[in-house]
Amino acid sequence: MQFLGFDSLASGLTAQRLRMDVIAGNIANAETTRTPEGGPYRKKSVVFQEKLNDCLSLPGAAGQGKVSAGVTVAAIVESPDPVQMVYQPGHPDADARGYVAMPNVNIVHEMTDMISASRAYEANLQTMSLAKSMFNKTIDIISI
Numbered sequence: 001m002q003f004l005g006f007d008s009l010a011s012g013l014t015a016q017r018l019r020m021d022v023i024a025g026n027i028a029n030a031e032t033t034r035t036p037e038g039g040p041y042r043k044k045s046v047v048f049q050e051k052l053n054d055c056l057s058l059p060g061a062a063g064q065g066k067v068s069a070g071v072t073v074a075a076i077v078e079s080p081d082p083v084q085m086v087y088q089p090g091h092p093d094a095d096a097r098g099y100v101a102m103p104n105v106n107i108v109h110e111m112t113d114m115i116s117a118s119r120a121y122e123a124n125l126q127t128m129s130l131a132k133s134m135f136n137k138t139i140d141i142i143s144i
């Protein structure tokens with residue numbers, strides 16, 4: 001037996017947790033001017049995609065359809081925003097003119113995104129708790 005509601009909520013929890021991990025990585029690398037790929041760190045973002053499951057229609061209804069079954073992470077992408085050039089002639093990564101390419105990470109935006117992801121995670125967790133409570137009450141009613 002499959003509980004699509006719980007699966008949907010669990011996928012939301014997993015997706016938001018990954019989003020928080022990516023944001024934490026952005027914050028941790030906000031000053032990283034040299035990466036293994038070369039150049040400064042580039043901000044990463046999570047791209048979500050709706051997960052669809054086949055749905056059988058009721059007898060007498062026409063055809064089959066799709067029903068939303070949560071969310072999945074489609075990709076983690078690097079931001080195309082340009083890096084910021086900062087004048088720091090003593091920095092080891094400074095170019096010939098004394099400018100250092102700094103990551104395109106804005107800490108204020110990252111913190112705002114972290115709050116948003118955290119609230120979305122909490123909302124999914126609270127909804128899952130409510131669904132579990134309703135499921136338990138249904139079992140209690142059936143067993144009377």
